[in-house]
Amino acid sequence: MLVMTKPVQRIERRTDALSKARIVEAAIAILDAEGEDALTFRALAAHLATGSGAIYHHVADKDELLAAAADAVIVRAASEGEPEATPRAAIHALALGIFDAIDAHAWAGAQLSRAPWQSAMGRIFESIGQQVQALGVPEGAQFDAASALLAYIVGVAGQNAANARLMPAGTDRNTFLSEVASRWTQGDPGRYPFIRQVTAQLGDHDDRRQFLAGIDLILAGIATRRSAP
Amino acid sequence: MLVMTKPVQRIERRTDALSKARIVEAAIAILDAEGEDALTFRALAAHLATGSGAIYHHVADKDELLAAAADAVIVRAASEGEPEATPRAAIHALALGIFDAIDAHAWAGAQLSRAPWQSAMGRIFESIGQQVQALGVPEGAQFDAASALLAYIVGVAGQNAANARLMPAGTDRNTFLSEVASRWTQGDPGRYPFIRQVTAQLGDHDDRRQFLAGIDLILAGIATRRSAP
DNA sequence: ACCTGAACACCGTTCAAGT
DNA sequence: ACCTGAACACCGTTCAAGT
Numbered sequence: 001m002l003v004m005t006k007p008v009q010r011i012e013r014r015t016d017a018l019s020k021a022r023i024v025e026a027a028i029a030i031l032d033a034e035g036e037d038a039l040t041f042r043a044l045a046a047h048l049a050t051g052s053g054a055i056y057h058h059v060a061d062k063d064e065l066l067a068a069a070a071d072a073v074i075v076r077a078a079s080e081g082e083p084e085a086t087p088r089a090a091i092h093a094l095a096l097g098i099f100d101a102i103d104a105h106a107w108a109g110a111q112l113s114r115a116p117w118q119s120a121m122g123r124i125f126e127s128i129g130q131q132v133q134a135l136g137v138p139e140g141a142q143f144d145a146a147s148a149l150l151a152y153i154v155g156v157a158g159q160n161a162a163n164a165r166l167m168p169a170g171t172d173r174n175t176f177l178s179e180v181a182s183r184w185t186q187g188d189p190g191r192y193p194f195i196r197q198v199t200a201q202l203g204d205h206d207d208r209r210q211f212l213a214g215i216d217l218i219l220a221g222i223a224t225r226r227s228a229p
Numbered sequence: 230m231l232v233m234t235k236p237v238q239r240i241e242r243r244t245d246a247l248s249k250a251r252i253v254e255a256a257i258a259i260l261d262a263e264g265e266d267a268l269t270f271r272a273l274a275a276h277l278a279t280g281s282g283a284i285y286h287h288v289a290d291k292d293e294l295l296a297a298a299a300d301a302v303i304v305r306a307a308s309e310g311e312p313e314a315t316p317r318a319a320i321h322a323l324a325l326g327i328f329d330a331i332d333a334h335a336w337a338g339a340q341l342s343r344a345p346w347q348s349a350m351g352r353i354f355e356s357i358g359q360q361v362q363a364l365g366v367p368e369g370a371q372f373d374a375a376s377a378l379l380a381y382i383v384g385v386a387g388q389n390a391a392n393a394r395l396m397p398a399g400t401d402r403n404t405f406l407s408e409v410a411s412r413w414t415q416g417d418p419g420r421y422p423f424i425r426q427v428t429a430q431l432g433d434h435d436d437r438r439q440f441l442a443g444i445d446l447i448l449a450g451i452a453t454r455r456s457a458p
Numbered sequence: 459a460c461c462t463g464a465a466c467a468c469c470g471t472t473c474a475a476g477t
Numbered sequence: 478a479c480c481t482g483a484a485c486a487c488c489g490t491t492c493a494a495g496t
Contacts, residue, residue: 017460018460018461040487040488040489041488041489041490042488042489045462045463050461050462051461051462051463052462052463052490053461053462053463053464053490053491053492054460054461054462054463056490056491057459057461061489061490062489062490110339110342110343113339113384113387113390114339114391114394115391115395116388116391116392116395116409117409117413119413121413122410122413122421122424123413125413125423125424126413126420126421126422126423126424129424129426129427130422130423132423139426142423142426142427143427143430143434143439144439144443144446145446146423146427147439147443148443148446148447150384151381151384151385151388151443152377152380152381152384152447153384154384155342155379155382155383155384155385155387156380156384158342158384158387159342159345159380161342162342162343162344162345163345165343166344166345166346180345181351183346183351184346184348184350184351184352184355185351192355193355193359194354194355194358194359194361194362194371194375195351195354195355195358197368197371198358198371198372198375201372205372210372210373210376213373213377214376214377214380214381214447216450217373217374217377217447217450217451217454218377218381218443218446218447218450219450220449220453220454221445221446221448221450221451221453222450223453224449224452224453225446225449246479247479247480269468269469269470270469270470270471271468271469271470274481274482279480279481280480280481280482281470281471281481281482282471282472282473282480282481282482282483283480283481285470285471285472286478286479286480290471291470291471
């Protein structure tokens with residue numbers, strides 16, 4: 001009986017084999033192209049040319065799928081940055097990377113704070129923490145400092161995602177913001193003097209600039225902790 | 230023909246008449262008692278002893294219902310505060326009120342950033358803005374300062390809501406946080422030196438205290454803007 | 459082991475019929 | 478005008494049957 005030599009090991013599986021990675025990529029494609037409501041297991045199965053039940057062999061349920069899709073998108077954004085000269089520049093780059101990722105994938109903004117154990121959150125926190133250490137913040141103050149930066153970044157991400165979701169396609173961002181402001185003040189404008197004043201300045205408003213201004217405010221606060229009295 | 234005097238105007242409608250306010254209160258009751266998944270139009274109708282279709286005469290759809298419920302809960306928390314002596318104390322009180330409201334109604338945390346036009350967001354922003362003005366921040370810097378505080382508060386609210394949702398009932402908060410941290414570092418602990426260091430300090434960790442520490446960091450940063458060079 | 463796709467147990471939402 | 482509740486068009490998820 002002939003012993004047939006096995007064919008050279010074919011490490012790569014069939015290109016069309018199902019895997020969690022392929023499923024997540026397909027989910028991201030649907031979410032980006034057609035929005036959150038369009039992501040159904042039926043649509044996903046059609047997109048992957050398989051049965052809807054097959055997906056459950058690789059993903060526990062829809063929550064896990066959404067979390068994995070958001071995580072993939074954010075991790076990609078957070079690890080893109082090149083090495084930066086200063087801790088401040090590194091934090092800016094990291095923060096802007098996340099800002100832009102949420103801008104490009106609004107559906108991921110809401111997910112970011114829904115599944116905090118995901119790797120994206122851990123990586124961001126670690127990166128921020130290392131830069132906080134590099135700033136020379138005393139060890140006892142590092143936890144609070146890094147947590148504040150993380151919370152701020154996640155908070156802005158969530159708000160931007162909400163704005164993107166609600167903003168009618170093709171609307172100018174500042175037009176949308178002033179509509180939101182006038183909804184707030186409507187009925188009783190005298191009760192909202194600050195919002196009225198701020199809305200008047202909306203003409204030259206830039207979300208990205210303001211986002212970084214907030215980061216710098218926190219960094220300035222952190223700097224006051226460096227040399228305690 | 231006798232002209233009958235109309236009965237004295239009965240301004241108050243039948244106590245059991247349906248109204249948006251009653252629907253929203255019932256929704257809050259269900260959300261608090263049984264969680265987000267339990268809020269269905271069928272359950273709500275049963276709770277109100279009416280047909281599920283009747284609700285649509287007062288509320289456009291489920292999104293509006295959830296937004297209104299969250300708004301009601303947050304507005305209540307944000308307007309509870311007594312007058313405070315200093316702007317810092319006022320901001321602390323406002324922030325803690327929201328923190329505790331999310332703690333008591335975790336489902337509202339995620340909603341907070343989903344519908345930014347709601348009145349809660351406007352009131353919080355206005356209150357923060359007025360305190361920022363009271364701090365003596367120059368007018369050109371007030372918008373950024375108030376926005377940073379708002380984003381931070383919303384960010385923490387969202388993270389806390391996520392933690393509350395995910396934390397198995399009866400688990401200690403710090404135990405949960407260290408489990409999250411070990412998920413982050415698992416596989417490659419050497420890659421996460423900051424998180425490992427910080428996890429070791431988790432013993433005497435207090436979420437509320439850390440929340441206020443972040444507020445104070447931003448306030449300290451704002452203070453550096455008061456006297457520009 | 460993995461995939462298929464019909465079937466199940468729900469949902470949000472609509473709407474003819476009632477009052 | 479408001480309410481009723483059955484009906485509709487979907488959904489996530491399961492599972493017997495296939496390969």
